Amino acid sequence: MNPQMAPSRKGESEPRRASARPAVELAIDGRTVSVPEGTTILGACRGIGIEIPTLCYLETLRPVNVCRLCMVEVDGSRVLVPSCSRPVEAGMKVHTGTERVRHTRKLVLELLASSVDLSTTPGIDALLQEYGCRPERFGPRAAAADAGVRDGAVAGHHEPPDPRTAATVAQPVKVDNDLYVRDYGKCILCYKCVEACGPDHQNTFAIAVAGRGFEARISTEMAVTLPDSACVYCGNCIAVCPTGALMVRSEFDMRAAGTWDEARQTKTDTICPYCGVGCTLTLHVQDGQIVKASSPLANDITRGNLCIKGRFGWRFVQPRERDGRAREGDACA
Amino acid sequence: MDIRLPEAEPSDEERIAIDALLGPPESAWDGGSRGRSRDSHVSYGGRAARERRHLLLPALQALQARVGWISEGGLGYVCARLSVPPADAWGVATFYALLATEPRPRRVVHVCDDIACRARGARALTAAIESECGAPLPHAENGGHIALDRERPAWMRSPCLGLCDAVPAALVTEAGTSPIERQLGNVTIGLVRSLLAGAAPPKTDGAAEAMVPQRGDPALRLLARAGSVDPTRLDAYRAAGGGKALARALELGPERVIAEVVESKLVGRGGAAFPTGRKWDAVRRQPATPHYLICNADESEPGTFKDRVLLTHDPFAVVESMAIAGFATGCEKGYLYLRAEYPLAHERIGNALSQMRRAGMLGENILGRGVRFDIEIRRGAGAYICGEETAIFESIEGKRGEPRNKPPYPVQHGLFGKPTVVNNVETLANIPRIVLEGGAAFARTGTAQSTGTRLFCLSGNVARPGVYEVACGTTLGALLELAGGVPNGRRLAAILLGGAAGAFVRPDELGLRLTHEDTRAAGVTLGSGVVMVFDETVDLHDAVLRIAAFFRDESCGQCVPCRVGTVRQEEALHRIAGGCARGGVAAELALIDEIGVAMRDGSICGLGQTAYAAVESAVKRLRLFPTAERKKS
Amino acid sequence: MEETDVIFLWGSNAREAHPIWFHHLLKGVRNGARLYVMDPRRTASAHWADVWMGLEIGSDIALSNTMAREIIHAGLAHKDFIARATEGFDAYRASVESYTLDHGERITGIPAAAIREAAHAFARADRAMICWTLGITEHHTAVDNVLALINLCLLTGHVGRWGCGANPLRGQNNVQGGGDMGAIPNRLPGFQDILDPATRGRFERLWGVTLEPRHGKNLSEMLHAIEHGEMTSLFVIGENPAQSDADQRRVERGLAGLDNLVVQEIFLTRTAQLAHVVLPAAATWCEGEGTVTNSERRVQRIKKTVDPPGDARDELWIISEIARRLGRDFGHPTAEDVWNEFRTVAPHFAGGMSYARLEALGGIQWPCPDESHPGSLFLHGRLWETPRGGRAAPFSVVAHDPPVERPDAEYPFVLTTGRRLESYNTGVQTGGYDSPLHFGESLDLSPEDAERLGVATGDAVRVTSRRGSLVAPARVDRCLRAGMVFMTLHFPDEVTTNVLTIDAVDPKSGTAEFKACAVRVERAAAAAETPFAGAGRR
Structure with a gap:
């Protein structure tokens, strides 16, 4: 557009998105609710205090609606509806606690718990209990696959199942660098890491979902190690991982040593000491030592993201020596 | 994008294959060699480069066709040319069964191991191949990582190849400068042996006789030309009445065309049975541009081969129908998404496109009336899920064929985020007649709610397998009679109606009228027109296990209910079959039912939602798995 | 954005x-x-x-x-x-x-x-x-x-x-904040004009001192003054000029010639090693309290998270003690006290930014004159007001003037410098963690030049400018064109890049021309001083 013909530019001072969205009225569990157009069902439910469990949803990521835990029943819909991604519509009638809803949630939890190691998934035990899950009813867990076997699976072909056991994604932990580990035996394939590494935030695209079906997995190209991949160690995948499959090395090592104790940790927000962007750093401190850095999801600048320096570059303040360098093998390494 | 490319360089062969598809690189920055002076001070990329992403699948297919697998260097070169991150491209390459990401022999014989072929000898064939020629690929014991002689042909098992009228079926692929892709019917161990020994695969023209048993019947509409008119010559098509509907449609204008389609009450023939006229009208009204048309020719539902017959034996009609649909819905670009396993159809449609472009029936100025529309063929690469109407978008966009959650619906937000109309081949094939005769006339055939004729794919234990066209409302029994019934004096045991996503019906249900309303009332579906007949000699347990394995293999893996549910369903069925049901058969059936309900209620797309359907019908309609209680009674 | x-x-x-x-x-x-x-x-x-x-x-x-x-x-x-x-x-x-x-x-x-x-x-x-x-x-x-x-x-x-x-x-987390607070040679806190008598008078009354009506020296001018004996004492806080400034040998000579060099630091940096007195300090970003201002003028709180090690002291404490021992006791104000004083002296600028509001709003973009003001998303909106607010924005006549040192037969390459993702400045902080991206320093050059010189990634090359010479591993980088080479300043202990750079200084800002100096590159007979860990990236 020619600027001379663009009077609208004059004094324009507001973000484009600021225009107010009209309200939409719907019914949730019989309660009439009014929310701005474009709100998701999940958002509307949370707004009135109805708890809906989620695993693959995160407010800073585009909803991929793959875990199917947040399903609700909507009148007129043949199947259940993912509340995390479905925008409300005027007159919609939503039911969040019907038998159908509870059945699908229960099965989703059981299917995951029977095939994935959820031992470091926050809040999962309460959910399994709430929905009366018995993941063991699918049979005893199959032995872990050897390293690389799941990475080499060929689409469209699988061995006949072993009737004695239930298939799992168990496999050895990938430890190939000093900064973070990948334990895909704990991966529920929520796609969050792929979204964070990819178009939603980091745009590095070091990882993608490879293969398909039960053999679908998060992978670098040719399943190469992280140092051989495009990874830039921003750790933004770790920040969004809901199960602890991705974990900073300091936490992983402390957990292995039995010294990780979140009850003894404090979190304090400060500002990253590096470039001038001003990222908020949440420092996790245990026993006077920084053990991890993260950033709040609700922060306008970071949206929960950091770069390699922000996430890992704090070690220089750990016990320092007179030679001007952090001591080798400091408290958390 | 600041992508990091693998260190391996492409081979000359790989470079040539990619450049043949994409043209030579324009600069050092998109895969070309350095030295052009301009490159040192300016480069163009960004959005323009990223918008070539949709060529990823064709590029990977070009590598597969030329080299037989996708190497690190080849993948890297594709990524450099198309600005695609290697991990992303790897995710796509590993999604499709016909793309190899480990070294694979140049020639592979894909032998169908699916239910229709199994009903007539496929298990014996694959057992014979395995004992004579060795185990199929991939070798699971080491995750497929084996050193192999790439010049020595190998074989693989394959899901349904869509050649259920000439079983057992196989597909031969051979990479090279003149790649071979050939679908072969009535395969014998002798043929496989010679193919694996390196003999040239026999030529085939997909002779219509076997597939259109009704050939010559004047009542045929959709099949009127199939097998009777030369499918390679536009003049023959025109002489047989082809081409008039397009001219008529241009006279009528889009609104009138859509009005006729609405009046015809035509519904989609791909399985979902959505009213075609409503879909077209919705797309036409969308203000966002451009609009896209997709002809869904990815028929991969086990037991389905009707579209293959239309594509192979009446290709001009498919293209003409697409042109009408494109005109009516305001599209200038159409894609025909063809399943990879139909090489002859690919050749015939390609030929039809070029002849019709030359004749002014496609292109910038159709029939001199200023209408613009053209069609590009995109080929699948071995993924059933890509027949799902939103997975097809992802695949054309160069991504993994993962279905999208709906809404938003394709009519608003489809291919490349634009309003898109997706129609099945058979659905489109009805259009010329509707345009020429009017919707009202069309609706006089069939029943009030299910109008027109329908194609059914008769396979399994019938005397004359093939594609049959009957008016909607014909009974299942009459259709079976038309195909000669169950041969060899054997008793009918069951019919799988609608495909693997359909349901088994019992021999006492032959009075079922083949309409949407009747099948819905009976709790079954017409699906994609599969009528797979099993006589008493067929091991139906095996068929059910194969169906369960099929869904496990073909699940895209995106959503939990389907990804894990299909595994748990197959495991439970194997426990029953193996006599080690946990807590008894009844408990296992209850567990399967719980899984199945969650898959149906909770899955993203039709695959997961129907992955329990056939199993459920086997349990509940056929009572295939007697429980202790039932045995007692 | x-x-x-x-x-x-x-x-x-x-x-x-x-x-x-x-x-x-x-x-x-x-x-x-x-x-x-x-x-x-x-x-x-x-x-x-x-x-x-x-x-x-x-x-x-x-x-x-x-x-x-x-x-x-x-x-x-x-x-x-x-x-x-x-x-x-x-x-x-x-x-x-x-x-x-x-x-x-x-x-x-x-x-x-x-x-x-x-x-x-x-x-x-x-x-x-x-x-x-x-x-x-x-x-x-x-x-x-x-x-x-x-x-x-x-x-x-x-x-x-x-x-x-x-x-x-902004390249550093508080380079903007330093300017905001007046830590620049020509402005008082809040960018107020030190040459304006009324403004100066206000500060003089508040602080009880006399302010000289002239601009101070920028870094380049200081170095010049040191060399000419006009400046004999230097107090360096959290800066490593011995390694970060252009023409490193010259800087080292200058610092070594001072009568009194005091360095307040968190590490014994190269500069601190040259000091007469080192004041070990807390790393204030996590061991102290205060504010920083980011690139978008957002004033943000930093908070004490861990205790400083050993004898390291809070930086405010150090400053206050030095003041006291220089005869000016202003007690031991907290960071908030100091900030509140700043709000008083620059009310148009930061008057509305109480610690409480900074906390509640997650930082505020200046100017923020009062406690009802939300902060300013962007500046210069006044130019669009009718009638225009304030004075007109001036166009400036500027002419092309190529870098001072251009390649010639003897020094045929242009060396330019910059940063890499995983490291920062002179590596004082980023040397503290290991990552697969830490490849060490390298001389990056184009494939064409690499071929001409017969070097491959990892080979040692000698790089020489008119001021100094060093040996570094080569790294072939497709993103460079022939004639241009690239280095960083991140690993000064291993590769002293700044012995090469030129201190041609912008007279207006005092910034040196780190982005261009002429060098010669040769295959080195000896091995590089450090091995190069980086794989070649295409």
Whole structure:
């Protein structure tokens, strides 16, 4: 557009998105609710205090609606509806606690718990209990696959199942660098890491979902190690991982040593000491030592993201020596 | 994008294959060699480069066709040319069964191991191949990582190849400068042996006789030309009445065309049975541009081969129908998404496109009336899920064929985020007649709610397998009679109606009228027109296990209910079959039912939602798995 | 940034140097913004560009002036804005008249058609912005370079509006805050004019001291003064000039010749090693309290998270104690006390930014004059007011002036410097963690030059300038063109890059020309001083 013909530019001072969205009225569990157009069902439910469990949803990521835990029943819909991604519509009638809803949630939890190691998934035990899950009813867990076997699976072909056991994604932990580990035996394939590494935030695209079906997995190209991949160690995948499959090395090592104790940790927000962007750093401190850095999801600048320096570059303040360098093998390494 | 490319360089062969598809690189920055002076001070990329992403699948297919697998260097070169991150491209390459990401022999014989072929000898064939020629690929014991002689042909098992009228079926692929892709019917161990020994695969023209048993019947509409008119010559098509509907449609204008389609009450023939006229009208009204048309020719539902017959034996009609649909819905670009396993159809449609472009029936100025529309063929690469109407978008966009959650619906937000109309081949094939005769006339055939004729794919234990066209409302029994019934004096045991996503019906249900309303009332579906007949000699347990394995293999893996549910369903069925049901058969059936309900209620797309359907019908309609209680009674 | 239409990223590799800011840029790109990256290197940032404009090093003014001439001649200048809000346009127009597209192409190396397209896209955009970093300012024409970019914004009216503007990306977390607080040679806190008697008087009354009505010295001037014996004592707080400044040997000589060098540091840096007194300090960003100001003028709280080690002391305590021992006891104010005093002396600037509000709002962008003010999303909106608020924005006449040191037969390469993603400045902080991205220092050169010199990635090369010489591993980088080599300052203990760089200084800002000096590169007989761990990236 020619600027001379663009009077609208004059004094324009507001973000484009600021225009107010009209309200939409719907019914949730019989309660009439009014929310701005474009709100998701999940958002509307949370707004009135109805708890809906989620695993693959995160407010800073585009909803991929793959875990199917947040399903609700909507009148007129043949199947259940993912509340995390479905925008409300005027007159919609939503039911969040019907038998159908509870059945699908229960099965989703059981299917995951029977095939994935959820031992470091926050809040999962309460959910399994709430929905009366018995993941063991699918049979005893199959032995872990050897390293690389799941990475080499060929689409469209699988061995006949072993009737004695239930298939799992168990496999050895990938430890190939000093900064973070990948334990895909704990991966529920929520796609969050792929979204964070990819178009939603980091745009590095070091990882993608490879293969398909039960053999679908998060992978670098040719399943190469992280140092051989495009990874830039921003750790933004770790920040969004809901199960602890991705974990900073300091936490992983402390957990292995039995010294990780979140009850003894404090979190304090400060500002990253590096470039001038001003990222908020949440420092996790245990026993006077920084053990991890993260950033709040609700922060306008970071949206929960950091770069390699922000996430890992704090070690220089750990016990320092007179030679001007952090001591080798400091408290958390 | 600041992508990091693998260190391996492409081979000359790989470079040539990619450049043949994409043209030579324009600069050092998109895969070309350095030295052009301009490159040192300016480069163009960004959005323009990223918008070539949709060529990823064709590029990977070009590598597969030329080299037989996708190497690190080849993948890297594709990524450099198309600005695609290697991990992303790897995710796509590993999604499709016909793309190899480990070294694979140049020639592979894909032998169908699916239910229709199994009903007539496929298990014996694959057992014979395995004992004579060795185990199929991939070798699971080491995750497929084996050193192999790439010049020595190998074989693989394959899901349904869509050649259920000439079983057992196989597909031969051979990479090279003149790649071979050939679908072969009535395969014998002798043929496989010679193919694996390196003999040239026999030529085939997909002779219509076997597939259109009704050939010559004047009542045929959709099949009127199939097998009777030369499918390679536009003049023959025109002489047989082809081409008039397009001219008529241009006279009528889009609104009138859509009005006729609405009046015809035509519904989609791909399985979902959505009213075609409503879909077209919705797309036409969308203000966002451009609009896209997709002809869904990815028929991969086990037991389905009707579209293959239309594509192979009446290709001009498919293209003409697409042109009408494109005109009516305001599209200038159409894609025909063809399943990879139909090489002859690919050749015939390609030929039809070029002849019709030359004749002014496609292109910038159709029939001199200023209408613009053209069609590009995109080929699948071995993924059933890509027949799902939103997975097809992802695949054309160069991504993994993962279905999208709906809404938003394709009519608003489809291919490349634009309003898109997706129609099945058979659905489109009805259009010329509707345009020429009017919707009202069309609706006089069939029943009030299910109008027109329908194609059914008769396979399994019938005397004359093939594609049959009957008016909607014909009974299942009459259709079976038309195909000669169950041969060899054997008793009918069951019919799988609608495909693997359909349901088994019992021999006492032959009075079922083949309409949407009747099948819905009976709790079954017409699906994609599969009528797979099993006589008493067929091991139906095996068929059910194969169906369960099929869904496990073909699940895209995106959503939990389907990804894990299909595994748990197959495991439970194997426990029953193996006599080690946990807590008894009844408990296992209850567990399967719980899984199945969650898959149906909770899955993203039709695959997961129907992955329990056939199993459920086997349990509940056929009572295939007697429980202790039932045995007692 | 996320809602703009055209972005000129000029002399910045923000993808590596400002990664989280680059997230926002990419959101803008995904929302439809067209991205132009002006950089002699085709950096990671440039890989995202719709158009990479690989100008010759130091030809930024020529490129800007060429675009300006094209915009004016194409009738795309924003005449209304120029008339209402600017001054000096006629002189500016006359000054760019000689920068035809062809002339611009000859100086910058960028094809005329590309310059023309970029100029038109910028001028026609509804919203457009220019963002830059040290690629603009580490030249001997630093200020003129900035003025050239500001001219483009004034010419097109891309200033003072949402989604528009001229934005320097700050390289350090509080380089902006230092200026805000008056830690610059020519301004009082809140950028108040030290030469203005009334302003000065206010501070003198408040502080009970007499302020001299003159500008202080910038870093380059200090070094000059040290060399000439005019300055004999130096107090360095949290800076490592012995390794971070250009022409390192000269800096070392200067520091060593001081009568009294006091260094307040968290590590015994190279500079601290030269000091007479070292004051071990807390790392205030997590061991103390205070505020920093980021690139978008957002004042943010930093908080004490852990205790400083050993005898390291809070920095405010150190300053207060030094003041006391110099005879001026102002007790031991807290960081908040100091901040509140600042709010008092610069009320128009920060009056509304109480600690409580900073906490509640997650930082506030200045100016924020009172506690009801939400902070300022962007500056210069006054230029669009009717009648215009404040004085007119001046165009500045600036002319192309190539780098001081140009390649010749003896020193045929241009060495330019910058940052890499995983490291920072002189590596004092980033040396503290290991990562697969830490490859150590290298001399990056083009494949063509590597071939000509017969070196491969990892081979040792000797790099020599008129000031010094070093040996470093070579790294072949496709993103460089022949004749250009690149190094960082991140590993000064291993590779003393700054022995090579030139201290040609911008007279207006005191910044040295880190971005261009002439060097010679030869295969080294000896092995590199450090092994190179980096794999070649294509």
